Amino acid sequence: MNSVEAINKRVKVNPLKSRFLVASAGFALLSASMAALAFGQTKPTDFAYNTWTTWAIKEFVEEAKKPDLVFLGSSLMLVPLDSTDADHLQRRIDGSAHHKSAYFEDRFAEKTGQKVSTYNFSLPGEMPSDAALITDFLLKGEKAPKVIVYGVGPRDFLDNLLQSPAATDPFQTLSRFGDWTKRVDLIVPQWQERLSYELGQAFYTYGSKSQLVFNANKVINALLDKVAPQPQLKQTAVELAGVRRLLLPDYHPFEINRQQCLFSPELANARPKFEDNVGEYRQRYKNLKLETFNGQMQFLSDILVTAKSRDIHVVLVAMPITDVNRNLLSDNIWKLYCDRLRTLAAANSESTTFFDMQASGGFKTEDFKDTLHLHSGGGAKLLDKIVQVMATDKPTMAALTSNNNIALERFRQTTRQEAMIEQKESPAL
Amino acid sequence: MLFNSLQYLVFLPVVFLLYWISPQRLRVPLLLVASYVFYCTWRPIYGLLIFGLTMATFLLVPFIHKAATAASGKHIFTPKVWLGIAVAVNLLCLAIFKYAYFAVGSVKQGLSMAGIDWKEPHLHIILPLGISFFVFEFIHYAVEVYRGKPLVKNFSALALFAAFFPTQIAGPIKRYQDFVPQLTEKLKFKWEYVDEGMQMILMGLAKKVLLADNLAMVVQAGFAHPENFSSVDLWLITYAFAFQIFFDFAGYTDVARGSALLFGYKVPINFNLPYMAANVADFWNRWHISLSTWLRDYLFIPLGGSRVSRPLVYRNLFITMALGGLWHGAAMHFLAWGAYQGIVLILHREYVRVLEAVGINKKLAASPTAAKLYHWFSIVATFHIVCIGWVLFRADDMKTAGAMILKLVQAPVDLLHFSASQLAILQIRDPIIFPALLLLLPGLMISQPIIAWLNDKKFYQSPPWAVQVSLMVALMCLLTIFSPDSSPRFIYFQF
Structure with a gap:
């Protein structure tokens, strides 16, 4: 490298010989070539590590049979569903492997005499933006269910600890399953994230870095297996994962492996102590960010519209929460939340059944394990009520008894048309 | 604002463009505004601190000059007193913001040992970024004026000297005689800048993002839970930290120097292959050079330097290094690290004396092969002495440092019946840096003599054009692919 003095002494300057300019052009060219060759592209289902989302997607994609009903929602839905099944089946439930509601299926069959298969796609921290991607990218065609039961709570729209919709684990995993750019303004609203996104669009090496790193790691791992093979271990993979979590608590914060999140059967008179998580929610609800609220409501609207276009009926459930948690929100905000849910459901009334579980007043603090999540007893109560609502709701029952052939045929037609357009647009070889 | 952030990716080109399209007379004010914007993006209120200290220094230092040039007895204070005031103002600021917690904690601990329960006052002080660096620059300026060097008469020049954004947060600690004259040079834009x-920025980011940040994961795990690792693992982790801190700080310095160069400014180097040092004194000539020369000029020499009796020289060395350790952070383990450096420097001087007395130097001079072997042995030994010091530096507290060092010294015994299967770093395959350490560390160690050899051959002064372009393309690719979503702060930002 040359010193400032050396540079200052030079006279001739030729921009075409600028190393940085030539290198930048070279980098852009290389990046474009890699993009053209789709260098190092992986399948969306090639996950670098496992999370709640990857487990749910894997099983959903691999299962040959499509479910009649899909549950969507955050931990508000996930916790009662899995803990109720632990009680109902009288065994420990592994949250990473159990993606159904056996309790609901049995209760629904008892009530209506009709068998339905369910798939639980509720995930911890799932926002409406995530649920919208699940609906748009996965619940379609051969895999489109007849009914979606979507449980929402105020946190889903008012979480101020969430940096942006792009920051969630479900988004990071699901974003590779389809084109989400039509909602880019809502998904990456902050300028730094937006800049990062635009850089990713401009430079293949940046935009596809997770896939390129995934491939690079495979190569390095293969080399390491030869040069420095992993010794025979006494610990199980779960134990090792536990050690890793202890050593690096911030590394892959969303990673979940088998047997790491278990729901055990509980006795009604010996439940764990009520957890006071008011402090956490005080932080989450602090200062309403209208931008976040409106953005997430838009995604909820997208879900309802997408479902309608695919002849999927939606049962939108305003989930119950404790009064303690409800009182963290001002009356105005609470009203805004309730009103917007009602308005959205009403705008899609042909394909949406709205049930306000909070307003029904059927839940007491004793039904909850903390200020927000129902325990297995409360979960059973919730599912009983949902069964009751669905069994008496004609559009829902009609959707469940239909064979979805119309929707499937429509999907096939669209796919064929898209393929024909692509063929026409492709240059002749 | 971090160098390895998207904010900086926008900030730097904007300032660069504005700078070169501005007329000469606006360039210093522009850089000054940009530097304050850079500082205030972190915590705007602390912009007042750096401004206030600049103003205080700007107003106080001329009194040193006036007192020195005034006829005897005509001035209210002597130059020494004015120097004392200027230095005290700066040190007081540093003491309040950096050492108040440490002082209160130490007093409380001392009193509790004496059986006195003292309810300490609740302090809520956030350490201002870069305070240790700009305070040292101000002290250097005051001392140099005291020693007869010229005053900086332009406030903007002094303000930019301290606030210059490339060096503002973690140095290199500049000398005003080198920096301030550059402000008045009439530069024309050249693509070479x-x-x-x-090239420097890309190299610096690569050191930080590709090497230091990855090594940081192993280091964090090892230092947080040494009980989970064998003594051999801990040596590897200590080596990893040696390279982590080097690449982190050298990477930062490269970005700082490269950023300064974009505006035609030269700032001093901070590193010169420190792990090729053949003894600890040599190490300090190669490691954090701008700090070690500062400590030499403004602490060691004023204490008497080497021109006093041997015990006093050793006292001076010890005090200088111990205070240098404390400069890094207000904690006992930093003080211990500094004291350790002082002790090993003293021992090194004694060792040299013994070698000279025995006449080994002459014998080595007579045999080039033996001299070469001894030189390489010295490099390896120095590296390990430095590594032991890094344990004190990196550990969260003295207890952890002690536990780690105890385990490290067991390594020779453990190695007698050791097999690779006992290595904990091989058991963890993700993150991949754990097993990769066995490949990476030898590579990094070998790279040091290779770089030294290339330096000797003056390769870096005129590498082929195509090599430089290819290197930049490769770095751009690697950085865009392997840059983590969130990179940790530079280690030296906390000092």
């Missing part, structure tokens, strides 16, 4: 500057 961009070429050299961007």
Whole structure:
């Protein structure tokens, strides 16, 4: 490298010989070539590590049979569903492997005499933006269910600890399953994230870095297996994962492996102590960010519209929460939340059944394990009520008894048309 | 604002463009505004602190000059007193913001040992970024004026000297005689500024993002839970930290120097292959050079330096290094690290005396092969002595440092019946840096003599054009692919 003095002494300057300019052009060219060759592209289902989302997607994609009903929602839905099944089946439930509601299926069959298969796609921290991607990218065609039961709570729209919709684990995993750019303004609203996104669009090496790193790691791992093979271990993979979590608590914060999140059967008179998580929610609800609220409501609207276009009926459930948690929100905000849910459901009334579980007043603090999540007893109560609502709701029952052939045929037609357009647009070889 | 952030990716080109399209007379004010914007993006209120200290220094230092040039007895204070005031104002600021917690904690601990329960006052002080660096620059300025060097008469020049954004947060600690004259040079834009500057920036980011950040994961795990690792693992982790802190700080310095060069400014180097040092004194000539020369000029020499009796020289060495350790952070383990450096420097001087007395130097001079072998042995030994010091530096507290060092010294015994299967770093395959350490560390160690050899051959002064372009393309690719979503702060930002 040359010193400032050396540079200052030079006279001739030729921009075409600028190393940085030539290198930048070279980098852009290389990046474009890699993009053209789709260098190092992986399948969306090639996950670098496992999370709640990857487990749910894997099983959903691999299962040959499509479910009649899909549950969507955050931990508000996930916790009662899995803990109720632990009680109902009288065994420990592994949250990473159990993606159904056996309790609901049995209760629904008892009530209506009709068998339905369910798939639980509720995930911890799932926002409406995530649920919208699940609906748009996965619940379609051969895999489109007849009914979606979507449980929402105020946190889903008012979480101020969430940096942006792009920051969630479900988004990071699901974003590779389809084109989400039509909602880019809502998904990456902050300028730094937006800049990062635009850089990713401009430079293949940046935009596809997770896939390129995934491939690079495979190569390095293969080399390491030869040069420095992993010794025979006494610990199980779960134990090792536990050690890793202890050593690096911030590394892959969303990673979940088998047997790491278990729901055990509980006795009604010996439940764990009520957890006071008011402090956490005080932080989450602090200062309403209208931008976040409106953005997430838009995604909820997208879900309802997408479902309608695919002849999927939606049962939108305003989930119950404790009064303690409800009182963290001002009356105005609470009203805004309730009103917007009602308005959205009403705008899609042909394909949406709205049930306000909070307003029904059927839940007491004793039904909850903390200020927000129902325990297995409360979960059973919730599912009983949902069964009751669905069994008496004609559009829902009609959707469940239909064979979805119309929707499937429509999907096939669209796919064929898209393929024909692509063929026409492709240059002749 | 971090160098390895998207904010900086926008900030730097904007300032660069504005700078070169501005007329000469606006360039210093522009850089000054940009530097304050850079500082205030972190915590705007602390912009007042750096401004206040600049103003205080600007107003106080001329009194040193006036007192020195005034006829005897005509001035209210002697130059020494004015120097004392200027230095005290700066040190007081540093003491309040950096050492108040440490002082209160130490007093409380001392009193509790004496059986006195003292309810300490609740302090809520956030350490201002870069305070240790700009305070040292101000003290250097005051001392140099005291020693007869010229005053800086332009406030903007002094303000930019301290606040210059490339060096503002973690140095290198500049000398005003080198920096301030550059402000008045009439520079014309040259592509070479961009070429050299961007090459340095890319190299610096690569050191930080590709090497230091990855090594940080192993280091964090090892230092947080040494009980989970064998003594051999801990040596590897200590080596990893040696390279982590080097690449982190050298990477930062490269970005700082490269950023400065984009504006045609030269700032001093901070590193010169420190792990090729053949003894600890040599190490300090190669490691954090701008700090070690500062400590030499403004602490060691004023204490008497080497021109006093041997015990006093050793006292001076010890005090200088111990205070140098404390400069890094207000904690006992930093003080211990500094004291350790002082002790090993003293031992090194004694060792040299013994060698000279025995006449080994003459014998080595007579045999080039033996001299070479001894030289390489010295490099390896120095590296390990430095590594032991890094344990004190990196550990969260003295207890952890002690536990780690105890385990490290067991390594020779453990190695007698050791097999690779006992290595904990091989058991963890993700993150991949754990098993990769066995490949990476030898590579990094071998790279040091290779770089030294290339330096000797003056390769870096005129590498082929195509090599430089290819290197930049490769770095751009690697950085865009392997840059983590969130990179940790530079280690030296906390000092």
